[in-house]
Amino acid sequence: MLRAITREIPASFAHALSAAPPDPPIDVGVARAHHATYCGVLAACGVTVETLPADESFPDACFVEDTAVVVGDRALITRPGAPSRRGEPAAVAAVLGHWLELVYMTEPATLDGGDCLRLGNTIYVGRSGRSNVLGIAQLAALGLRVVEVDLPPGILHLKCVCSPLGPDRVLLAKNTISASTFDASVVWVPPSETYAANAVAIGSHVIMAEGHPHTHDALVDAGFKVHPAPFSEVRKADGSLTCQSIVFER
Numbered sequence: 433m434l435r436a437i438t439r440e441i442p443a444s445f446a447h448a449l450s451a452a453p454p455d456p457p458i459d460v461g462v463a464r465a466h467h468a469t470y471c472g473v474l475a476a477c478g479v480t481v482e483t484l485p486a487d488e489s490f491p492d493a494c495f496v497e498d499t500a501v502v503v504g505d506r507a508l509i510t511r512p513g514a515p516s517r518r519g520e521p522a523a524v525a526a527v528l529g530h531w532l533e534l535v536y537m538t539e540p541a542t543l544d545g546g547d548c549l550r551l552g553n554t555i556y557v558g559r560s561g562r563s564n565v566l567g568i569a570q571l572a573a574l575g576l577r578v579v580e581v582d583l584p585p586g587i588l589h590l591k592c593v594c595s596p597l598g599p600d601r602v603l604l605a606k607n608t609i610s611a612s613t614f615d616a617s618v619v620w621v622p623p624s625e626t627y628a629a630n631a632v633a634i635g636s637h638v639i640m641a642e643g644h645p646h647t648h649d650a651l652v653d654a655g656f657k658v659h660p661a662p663f664s665e666v667r668k669a670d671g672s673l674t675c676q677s678i679v680f681e682r
């Protein structure tokens with residue numbers, strides 16, 4: 433069974449981390465409505481969704497992807513790169529522990545799940561400001577082949593510019609990182625739609641950011657059933673689609 437962990441949006445999401453202060457500011461009510469839509473689309477794609485309660489102490493905790501990396505029957509519980517987010521993994525670990533063996537990252541390693549893109553037995557890891565060499569080494573100890581990837585300037589996480597479309601296909605924004613990085617075929621996202629390169633693939637379904645017609649059509653042409661979802665408020669907090677869930681088989 434495919435499962436997803438998600439986490440509700442707290443009122444403090446209005447003060448989530450962002451590279452630039454959002455203008456207009458985050459509307460928490462709209463963010464919550466978008467999040468409910470996102471969870472509903474996951475469920476419509478056949479995923480059993482478990483949504484954790486919000487915690488006001490952690491404005492960014494809806495971005496659960498950053499807190500754990502699942503490989504087979506194990507989950508690496510990360511030590512997120514942003515100090516304000518270090519308390520987020522505990523609640524996620526408590527739930528993942530029902531299903532998976534937990535491996536805890538130890539300090540001073542840091543890693544955000546948003547930097548980890550898995551294709552088959554290879555995991556590509558962004559060398560970002562959030563994931564350090566020790567974090568990448570502790571990820572490698574899980575046994576997958578690790579390929580480190582340099583990110584273009586100003587990019588928060590690897591999956592801001594690419595995301596997996598199954599074991600041998602990747603959705604990739606043009607003019608960001610080289611297609612030769614990946615041992616996979618590519619569905620291209622044009623430069624005008626870079627944000628749409630972060631999408632959630634569930635078998636033959638893809639959940640993508642609405643309002644990106646070229647990427648939408650490229651995914652349809654590649655054979656996917658495409659589900660556009662709203663994203664304006666998570667984008668103001670430098671978030672996107674994959675970061676709102678941890679999807680795993682159990």
Ligand code: CIR
Pocket residue numbers: 448449450492495497498514517544545546547589669670671672674675
């Ligand atoms: C942060 O800066 O950590 C959050 N505001 C956004 C995290 C987005 N996570 C992701 O794309 N995996």
